[in-house]
Amino acid sequence: MLELKDLPDAHILKKFADRYPDADIDRVIQFLTFLRVATDLSNGLDRYLAAHALLQGRWWVLVLLMREEDSCSSPSRLAEKAGVSRATMTGLIDGLQRDKLVSRMVSFKDRRQMLVKLTSKGQAKLDEVMPEYYRRVRQLMTALSDEEGDMLMQILMKLNQQAQVFD
Amino acid sequence: MLELKDLPDAHILKKFADRYPDADIDRVIQFLTFLRVATDLSNGLDRYLAAHALLQGRWWVLVLLMREEDSCSSPSRLAEKAGVSRATMTGLIDGLQRDKLVSRMVSFKDRRQMLVKLTSKGQAKLDEVMPEYYRRVRQLMTALSDEEGDMLMQILMKLNQQAQVFD
């Protein structure tokens, strides 16, 4: 949400600090900047993927399927691994199936379950998208030194341990 | 997208590395972990706000309005500061107006322009939400030492300078 270019000025900060004495300005700025940089990068990734008729959700389903031995999984397993609800996964698979990037079959072991399979067109789509994706990620992350990269992971792990502070 | 708990194992990594030689595994993991931790925190913030009938987009509009001298701004300025499209801002303001947290008036200087004003109910909503928000942000970010906090800002600035790698 926060645009980096207009962080609040001293006068505004005082207004908020007076009304809300629990505010810790430096830490709020760290938090908001973290969310904003991540959002910008996420939007950038979506713009790249959109040039190939994908967005993160659908692209990640293809990646997860390629990870499987037989390029096959079920909606609920995909939902869990992608970190989205099953309902959302139904919608993502619908779109991918429409574009013929995956196919759906009923499992004959358990007739409640569907099997989603990466098609050859889906694999071709990944082959089209992934090399450039990897090059760009490398270019992005090499802005950090090895030490900064290590420090980043350490920081992310600490923040991740606090992930439930908002619950 | 990536669930931290199921980072790909060595076998899968090799499959991807063989097919996509440009992949730099460590840096890809840093990148995906960064996005995932940010997504988890963002979702956490939304869960907190949802308990007060808000989500980040609408909440941020209220914060931006409170920053103004007269608690007033225009949709386009709000859109720019919040980093969303004007169309999105129209929708956010619609919802806030429905809940009587903001009011809309036509500007009499420029009749194309609307003025959006934080209502007293909107200010009350902020007073209800912000103190606990600040306490939780502090609790979250104090997981980092002062040095780690500084390092995080330095890293975020470097990543932000690369924000156009995906364009």
Place this chain on the structure above:
DNA sequence: TGAAATTAATTAGGAAGCTAACTATAATCT
């Protein structure tokens, strides 16, 4: 001054996320 270009906001239509409710199948437990 009057046509053209610009600007502000909205509408229309679509994607991706959510929860809650529903259907169908499978598993469990008297």
Place this chain on the structure above:
DNA sequence: AGATTATAGTTAGCTTCCTAATTAATTTCA
């Protein structure tokens, strides 16, 4: 075995985000 419970997937309806097209008002400039 039959009733209950649990699981897999989908549907319905909502929010928030987008782009492109539209409407209305203002500004520019020939």
